Amino acid sequence: MREIVIIGGGYAGFYTAWGLEKKLRSGEARVTVIDPRPYMTYQPFLPEVTAGSVEARHAAVSLRRHLRTTRLIAGTVVEVRHADRRLTVRPVNGADHELRYDLLVVTAGAVTRTFPIPGLSGQAIGLKHVEEAVAIRDRLMTAFDQAASLPPGPERRKLLTVTFVGGGFSGVEGFGELLSLATAMLKSYPELSADDLSFHLVEARGRILPEVGDAPGAWVVRSLERRGAHVHLNTQLLSAVDGHVVLSSGEEFDSELIVWTAGNASNPVVHNHTDLPVDERGLLVVRPDLRVGTESEPVPDAWAAGDDAAVPDLAVHTPGARTVPNAQHAVRQGRLLAKNIAASLHGGKVRDYRHGSLGVVATLGLGRGIFQYKRLVVKGFPAWLMHRGYHVLAVPSWERKVRVLTVWLTAALFGRDLVSLASVQHPRDAFVTGGNPRPSVLDDASAGA
Template sequence: MREILIVGGGYAGFYTAWGLEKKLRRGEARVTVVDPRPYMTYQPFLPEVVAGSIEARHAAVSLRRHLRRTRLIAGTVTDIRNADHTVTVRPASGPDYRLTYDILVVTAGAVTRTFPIPGLSDEAFGLKHVEEAVAIRDRLLTSFDRAASLPRGPERRKLLTVTFVGGGFSGVEGFGELLSLATALLKHYPELTPEELRFHLVEARGRILPEVGDRPGAWVVRALEKRGAQVHLNTQLVSAEHGHVVLSSGEEFDTGLLVWAAGNASNPIVHNHTDLPVDERGLLIVRADLGVGTETDPVEDVWAAGDDASVPDLAVRRPGAHTVPNAQHAVRQGKRLAKNVLATLRGRVTENYVHHSLGVVATLGLGRGIFQYRRLVVKGFLAWLMHRGYHVLAVPTWERKVRVLAVWATAVLYGRDVVSLASVQQPREAFVSHGNPRRSDQPADVPAQ
C-alpha cells in the first residue's frame, strides 16, 4: 500500500482524509493524519462559543469518531524533508521520530500573527482555538462577579473593560458576540450599570471587515457604536503591560480582558522547516490543482491546501490572484484535494480548484448580522439567521449539526448559560488547598483536659 501522510487535521486536512476514506479501495493506500489536537475546530463557531450560544465541544469535530479508517498520530510535525520523503514528528511525550511517506499532503494551517508589543504575550488571549474561546468567556463572567462586589473605582472599571485588537471577521464577530453577552448579563447584576461597560475595538486600517464593501463596513462600525462600543480605526496597540493599554492615538486605559485577533501568519513548519518551495509570504507554492510546485517545476506526489498554501484563484479571472485564507475555501480545497490524490493513484487526470464565492456573512451578536453577495447587502436579524443557517449546514457531520441545533433551541426557551467555569483551568486547586489530609510528620491536636 502507498502511504499518504497528511500534516494537520484542520479543515483542509480533515476533509482530505474524510474524502479519501470514502473512496479508497481496501488495500489501495493507508492514510495517516498527524495533528497535536484530537479534533478539528470549526472556527466560525468560536465567536458563539465566546458568547455561550454554542457548547465548546460542539465546535470541535472528533477526528477518531469520524476518521475510523485513518491512522491518527497525536503530535506535531517539526520538519519536512521531501528529498528523503520523511517528516519529523514530536509526540506529546517521548522522543522525536521520523515517518516516511509516498504521498504528502500539507494542511498545517496558519498561526496567529503577533508583534513584539510590550505586555501582549502576558496579557492577551488569541481567538483561534476552542480553549481560547472558553477562557475569554470565563474571564468575562468572572470579571462581572468580581466587579459586582467592588465599589465604583479604577479596579471595577478595569474589570468591566474589554479590548479586541483586529477588525477582521474573527475579531469583529468575537467582539460583537461578547458585547451581546455582556449586555445580557447586566440584568443578572443589579449592582452594575450599562454605562460602566467599556468595549474597545482597535483596528490598524481605516475600516473593518475588509471582505465586505466600504458602506457595509461603515454600517457595522455605526451599529457597534450605537450599542456602546468604541471603534478605534487607523490605530495600533502600542503597549499592554499589566493590562494598561496604550494606543497609537495617545489614548490610554486599563482593561481586564485583551483579545488579539489581528490576522494570521504562515506556519513556522512550512516557512522555516521544509525543503518545499515557498513564496515571499512563507506559503507553499501551489498549482491550480493543489499540487505543490509550478507548472514548469512540479513537486511530485506533494499536495497542499488551506491557510498554508498559496492557491491560485481561478474564479476571479485576475492574473496572480490567490484564494483568501478562510474556511469556505479550506473546506472545498480539502474535498478537491482528496479527489485529485485519488485520481493520481488511479492514473486519471486531476482537476483544478475553482470556487465562486457564495458571499460573506458575519454575526454581530445575538439577533444581529450582516451578509453581502456582490451588491446585495442584508443587515440585522435576517442576516443573523442566514449566518446560523449557513454554518449549521457547513459544519461537518449530522451528529454535530443536531447538537448545535439542540443548544440553539434550548437557548430560545431558557436563554444563555451564564455560569463561569474558570476554575477548571486549575482543577486541583481546591483539592490541594483544602482536601489534603494531615501529613504524618505534623503533630496531632491534643484534646483539652
C-alpha cells in the first residue's frame, strides 16, 4: 500500500484525513496523522471556553473517534527529508525514529509568535489551545476568590487586573468574553465592585480587528470602553516582569493575568527543518491546487494547506494575494485536499482552491457581537446569535453540535457555572496535605500551569 503521512491534526489535517477515509478504496493506501495531541481544537470556541459558555472538551474533537481507519502517532515531526521520502518523528514518549512515506501532506499549523520581552515567557499565557483557555478561566476565578478576602488596595487591584496583548480576532474575542464573565461574577462577590476590575487590551497598530472595516473596528473599541475596558492602540508591551506591565505609552500597572494573542508564526519544522520550498515568511510555497511548489517547478508527492501554506487567493483580484490563515479557509482547503489527492491517485482531475469570504463574525461577550460581509454590518445581539449559529453548524460531527447546544440551553435557563477547578493543575496537593491545601496552592494555580 501507499503510505500517506499527514503532519498535523488541526483543521486542515483532520479534514484531509477524514475525507481520504471516505474517498480511498480499501487497501489502496494507509493514512497516518502525526500530532502530539489526540484531538483537533475547534479554536473559534476557545474564547467561549474562557468564559465557561462552552465546555472545554466540547471544543476538542477526538481524532480516534472520528478517524476510524487512520493510523495516529502521538508525536512531533522534527525533520522532513522529502528528497528521500523520509521524516523523523519525536514521539511523546520514547526515542526519535524515522518514518518512510510515499506521499506527504503538511498541515502542521501555526504557532504563537512571541518576542523577547522581559518577563513575557514567565508571566503570559497564550490562547491557542484548550488547556490555555481553561487555565485563563480558572486563574480569573481564583483571583476573584483571593481578592474577595483582601481589603481594597494594590494587592486586590493586581488580582483583578487582566491584560490582553494583541487586537486580532482571538485577542478581542477572548478579551470580550472574559470581561463579560468578570462582570457577571461581581453579582456573586458582594465584597467587590466594578471599580475593582481593570481590563486592558494592548494593540501595536492603530486599530483592532483588521479583518473588519475601520468604522466597525472603531465601534468595537467604543463598545469595550463603555463596558469599562481600557483599549491601548499604537501601544506595545515593553516589560511584564513579575506581572508589572510597562507599556510604550508610558503607562505602568500590575496585572495578575496576562494573555498573549499577538499573532502567529509558521511552525518551526516547516521553515527550519525541511527541504521543501518556503517563502520569505517561512510558509510553504503552494500552487492553487494545493501541491507544494510553483506552476513551473512542482514538488512531486507533496501537498500542503492551512496556516503554514502560502495558498494563492484566486477569489480576489490582487496580484500575489494569499489566503488568510483562518478556520474558514483551513476547513475548505482540507476538504479539497482530500479530493485532489484521491483524484491524483485515481488518474482524475485536480481542482484549484477558490473560496470567496463568507464574511467575518466575532463574539464580544454574552449577547454581544459584530458581523461584516462586504458593506453589510450587523452589531450587538443579532451578530452574537449569528456567531453562535455559524459555529455550531461548523463544528465537526453532530455529536459535538448537540453537546454544545445543550450547554448553551442549560446556561440560558440556569445562568453561568461559576466554579473554578484551578486545583486540577496540582492534583496531588490534597493527597499530600491530607485534604487541607496549603495557602500556596491557590497562589501556584493563579501564577501559571
